[in-house]
Amino acid sequence: MPPMLIPTHCDACMRAALVAALLVEAGYGRCEGCGAAARVLPGETYGPQDEPLFVALEESVAGAGLTPLHAVHLAVALDGRNTLPGVGLKRLAQMLPSPTILDLLAANDSSAMRKAEGMLVALLEAVAAGRSKSEAVPKVAAAPPSKQGGGSG
Numbered sequence: 673m674p675p676m677l678i679p680t681h682c683d684a685c686m687r688a689a690l691v692a693a694l695l696v697e698a699g700y701g702r703c704e705g706c707g708a709a710a711r712v713l714p715g716e717t718y719g720p721q722d723e724p725l726f727v728a729l730e731e732s733v734a735g736a737g738l739t740p741l742h743a744v745h746l747a748v749a750l751d752g753r754n755t756l757p758g759v760g761l762k763r764l765a766q767m768l769p770s771p772t773i774l775d776l777l778a779a780n781d782s783s784a785m786r787k788a789e790g791m792l793v794a795l796l797e798a799v800a801a802g803r804s805k806s807e808a809v810p811k812v813a814a815a816p817p818s819k820q821g822g823g824s825g
Contacts, residue, residue, distance in 0.1 A: 677718045679726065679791070680710035681798035688713065688730045688795055690723050715794040716787075725772075725784070726791055732770035733795045740800045747796035750789055757782040760789050 677690035682703035689710065691701035696712060703710040718726060738746070746767055750760040758777060765773045776788050 674720050679713040679794050682708050682710040684708035690726050713794040716790050728772040729791050732772050743796045743800040747793050751793045757786040
């Protein structure tokens with residue numbers, strides 16, 4: 673039986689990857705890029721045949737330099753998976769042009785489009801969550817020191 677692959681996201685290097693389920697413990701795998709702990713993303717599990725699609729989509733999302741807010745908007749636009757397969761991808765392709773997404777639309781394979789929509793929702797939500805956490809640190813560090821001592825005046 674082929675190994676089940678679980679999507680993970682590394683908050684240290686901001687990359688996502690599929691990790692063999694056997695290598696995941698307590699909701700974390702190991703990032704192949706930087707070696708840090710990579711948290712499991714909610715959603716589906718995949719097989720080895722799905723890895724090229726996941727890698728291509730992850731590279732598209734990572735290369736887009738999305739802000740957390742933009743990633744949230746894209747995930748919302750895409751996550752209409754109660755609609756026909758490909759409807760969300762068409763909306764996303766207008767906002768985030770990607771050869772991988774355009775190829776999926778051209779192939780018109782409803783199963784592949786539905787799978788890609790699920791992968792993209794997980795990837796976009798990870799970008800939004802991960803970057804919003806990492807962006808909070810400079811804002812706190814840049815704040816002026818508060819006055820220590822007693823009283824209000």
